[in-house]
Amino acid sequence: MNTIGIIPARLQSVRFPKKILADLHGKPIIQHVWEKAIQAKSLSKVIIAVDDDSVFNICTAFGAECIMTNPMLVSGTDRIYQAYTSVDSSTDYIVNIQGDEPFINPSIIDELVYSMQITQCDICTPIVRIVNQEELYNSSIVKVVVDADYNALYFSRAAIPFIRDIPSNEWISHAHYYKHVGIYCYTHKALEQFVHLPIGILEQVEKLEQLRMLENHYTIHCCVIDEQIGFGIDNPLDLEKARLLIQ
The missing domain is CATH 3.90.550.10 (Spore Coat Polysaccharide Biosynthesis Protein SpsA; Chain A)
Structure with missing residues (x-):
């Protein structure tokens, strides 16, 4: 390939x-x-x-x-x-x-491509288990719920799934929550089709372009990774954190 x-x-x-x-x-x-x-x-x-x-x-x-x-x-x-x-x-x-x-981590890219080859899906993307409350309720961290085959059902900035009858500060111990890592592997056909699709309502309100694919019935397979993923540089504070980490 x-x-x-x-x-x-x-x-x-x-x-x-x-x-x-x-x-x-x-x-x-x-x-x-x-x-x-x-x-x-x-x-x-x-x-x-x-x-x-x-x-x-x-x-x-x-x-x-x-x-x-x-x-x-x-x-x-x-x-x-x-x-x-x-x-x-x-x-x-x-x-x-x-x-x-x-x-x-380069191994995440390799794992993603391998998963793409064996699942034959339209798009593959990594997800990581959320283990603390701060990440769960941080709207800058995108959450995802998956089906039994780890295909994405929905991405959101909100904490999903919602657990009824359990205090929200206890949710993380009653369900598996996953955060999305913003790397994607596309088939060439899926990529070409994606950029020609109209922006849907869900993408507009969440400001998450991967929802465009879900709204149009494409399969996004989620590859669960265990490796340390580091973090992205979204603001000057992240840059200072990165400088301390790399010293």
Whole structure:
């Protein structure tokens, strides 16, 4: 199977502009992500999909293959698709690797691709067991409920499932809660179809684009991982935390 990894690198992030170029132990964040991604054994190549000349120049300087994309694209998935259409059309799977995850474990990418191959689903994505109350009620952490085959039933910023007749501070000891890790492996067909689907009501209210697939009857298989996943850089406080961690 021919599988490529694409890292969408938007310069002007809404919450933390230019974060992908922020210094982390002498390297920009995007370089840390790329260096992790190229260690994944399942990927035949890794491409950074950029939207700015300065990012293009910095990334090519440290050795990355880059593709320039339209800065007006709405989402990272749209950027992934535009980059994908510029490379070899024989690609079987495309892995969307977030550009603000400098601690991503390459083995997670490999596990995701393997799971994609054996399940033959449209999309595969990792999930991790939630073990503390802070994560469960943090709306920035996306939760997911799955069926008996670990296919996603719903993604939400709310704590799901709701447990009736049990105080909310005890929920975590009465059910399995999972958080979503924002990495996706698509079939080329699913990716192409996804970007042409209209945005649905659920995606609009939750601001979660994966709900577009569920609303249109696509299968998203969730791969439960046990590895430490690190964390994404969403704001300057996360960056300071990362700098302390990497020392």
